[in-house]
Amino acid sequence: MTKREIRVLTIVALALVVIATIGLVACGGIGGIASTKGSINVRLASHQAQSILPPVDLVCAEYVVNGTGPGGATIAETVVTGDTTFTGLVPGGWTISATGRNAAHIAIGEGSGSTTVVIGQQSTVAIVVQEYNSPNGTYRLDVAWEPDIVKAPIFTGTLKDANSVTTNQVFTLNTIACTAASNTTGLHPGWYANVASLWDAPNGMDGSQVLSTGFAEAVRIAAGTETHGTVFVHAVQGYGSISINFTWNGNDPLVLTPSPAFGPTNMFATPVTFHVSADKSAVFIWYLRGQQLAVGDSYTLDPAGLNVGEAYRLDVIGFSVDGAHAGSGTFLVTHQAEDVTLDVQGTITAFAGPYNLMLRGQGTPDVEMDNVPGPSFKYTGVVPGIYKLTAQGSGMPDGVYWHAGGGPYNAGASSGDLITIPNPGGTAWICNYN
Numbered sequence: 001m002t003k004r005e006i007r008v009l010t011i012v013a014l015a016l017v018v019i020a021t022i023g024l025v026a027c028g029g030i031g032g033i034a035s036t037k038g039s040i041n042v043r044l045a046s047h048q049a050q051s052i053l054p055p056v057d058l059v060c061a062e063y064v065v066n067g068t069g070p071g072g073a074t075i076a077e078t079v080v081t082g083d084t085t086f087t088g089l090v091p092g093g094w095t096i097s098a099t100g101r102n103a104a105h106i107a108i109g110e111g112s113g114s115t116t117v118v119i120g121q122q123s124t125v126a127i128v129v130q131e132y133n134s135p136n137g138t139y140r141l142d143v144a145w146e147p148d149i150v151k152a153p154i155f156t157g158t159l160k161d162a163n164s165v166t167t168n169q170v171f172t173l174n175t176i177a178c179t180a181a182s183n184t185t186g187l188h189p190g191w192y193a194n195v196a197s198l199w200d201a202p203n204g205m206d207g208s209q210v211l212s213t214g215f216a217e218a219v220r221i222a223a224g225t226e227t228h229g230t231v232f233v234h235a236v237q238g239y240g241s242i243s244i245n246f247t248w249n250g251n252d253p254l255v256l257t258p259s260p261a262f263g264p265t266n267m268f269a270t271p272v273t274f275h276v277s278a279d280k281s282a283v284f285i286w287y288l289r290g291q292q293l294a295v296g297d298s299y300t301l302d303p304a305g306l307n308v309g310e311a312y313r314l315d316v317i318g319f320s321v322d323g324a325h326a327g328s329g330t331f332l333v334t335h336q337a338e339d340v341t342l343d344v345q346g347t348i349t350a351f352a353g354p355y356n357l358m359l360r361g362q363g364t365p366d367v368e369m370d371n372v373p374g375p376s377f378k379y380t381g382v383v384p385g386i387y388k389l390t391a392q393g394s395g396m397p398d399g400v401y402w403h404a405g406g407g408p409y410n411a412g413a414s415s416g417d418l419i420t421i422p423n424p425g426g427t428a429w430i431c432n433y434n
Contacts, residue, residue, distance in 0.1 A: 052194070052229040054222035057102040058131065060109065067096040069117070091119045100129040108132065108222075132223040133189045139219055140228045141169065143180045143196065149235040150200045150212050155180035157196030159187065159219065169196070192219045198233060212236050254318050254327030255279040262329040264311075266336045273300040274314065274331055282318040282325075289313060306335035 065084070067075035070092030078084070093116050100109040109132055115125035143155065157169035169182040180198075197214035213233045221227055256262075259275045275298040276284055285292060286299040289312060293299060299316070306312055314331040 051218035054225045054227040060100040061103040064099040069094040091117045135224045137221040138226040139184045145235040154199040159192040187221045189223045194219045256327045264332045271302040280320045284318045287315040303335045
């Protein structure tokens with residue numbers, strides 16, 4: 001019998017049923033008197049399966065039977081392999097004992113029973129020959145697996161008996177040889193479910209262990225002996241995954257947000273503050289006509305030093321704080337003079353109009369006043385500058401007096417003449433005469 005036969009469940013029923021059939025044995029006695037002795041019939045049976053087994057053969061092959069009766073009567077020790085009958089027994093109380101032995105004649109269990117033999121009647125005794133349940137036994141397990149698959153092995157295992165009492169196994173690992181060994185003592189005789197697992201990556205990113213493989217075996221423990229199991233397991237190659245998150249870190253331009261918007265901007269006598277921000281933390285440098293002005297996210301431009309009517313380029317360049325991104329924008333600033341109110345007066349000789357008056361701008365917007373009702377009309381929004389005077393309509397005036405501010409009238413200006421309207425923010429007067 002080998003020490004281990006793998007993965008076959010062993011169910012061993014060691015039972016010796018001794019059925020004492022007491023009957024009258026008719027022996028043609030004198031005068032027809034019946035015999036005063038009886039008989040015992042002994043019936044034996046066993047069956048098995050096997051898995052991880054102890055070194056001793058626990059298959060009951062024979063029984064050693066003996067008995068004691070009344071008055072010192074005995075049944076001599078008898079070896080039987082199956083059902084048997086003992087005859088010629090005196091009436092009274094009998095105790096029958098049986099020892100189960102394997103094929104090597106090694107005792108593996110025992111049992112006994114009592115019955116009473118009665119003359120002229122049949123009696124039965126049932127004896128269960130029980131496998132020895134003491135002393136405790138030991139289970140030694142050696143496990144091996146393929147190399148180069150499990151990187152950081154941990155082996156765990158348990159032994160659970162028929163009453164669901166669990167005993168943890170403690171393994172000693174040889175990571176170079178890819179083996180694990182355990183030796184569990186103090187196990188009562190009987191059957192156990194041995195479940196063991198091989199784990200990998202105990203130091204994973206989340207601290208978890210990854211199951212590689214494992215096994216489950218039925219293990220039998222015999223009294224006072226060591227059961228030794230050797231198991232080879234196929235380690236399953238584990239795989240992981242990588243999640244890739246991309247972040248583009250190119251030298252993309254800064255996205256600038258200006259106030260007012262980049263492009264043409266008119267400004268008058270009042271200073272204007274220009275502001276800019278970006279989609280990243282940045283430093284801004286301001287330039288006027290290519291000359292650096294200041295550093296900051298805003299700049300206030302004073303038109304005092306700018307020529308009226310001229311356009312000036314106000315540039316701003318922004319750099320991200322890490323120097324990897326930049327962007328620029330331009331404000332095209334034109335210094336405009338303040339608007340002038342033009343006061344058109346009626347004729348000196350009660351000319352009532354209506355008439356049309358046109359001032360053709362010489363580099364400035366035209367001023368066209370249609371159907372001036374007279375005798376007085378104010379027209380606002382005139383940009384100071386040089387204009388060509390044109391007048392037409394019913395009662396065409398022969399000439400125009402004009403002056404600016406509080407200065408003297410200038411007579412003799414006729415249609416087609418050039419006149420100058422200065423005085424930003426003030427009033428210029430034009431009157432016609434005939």
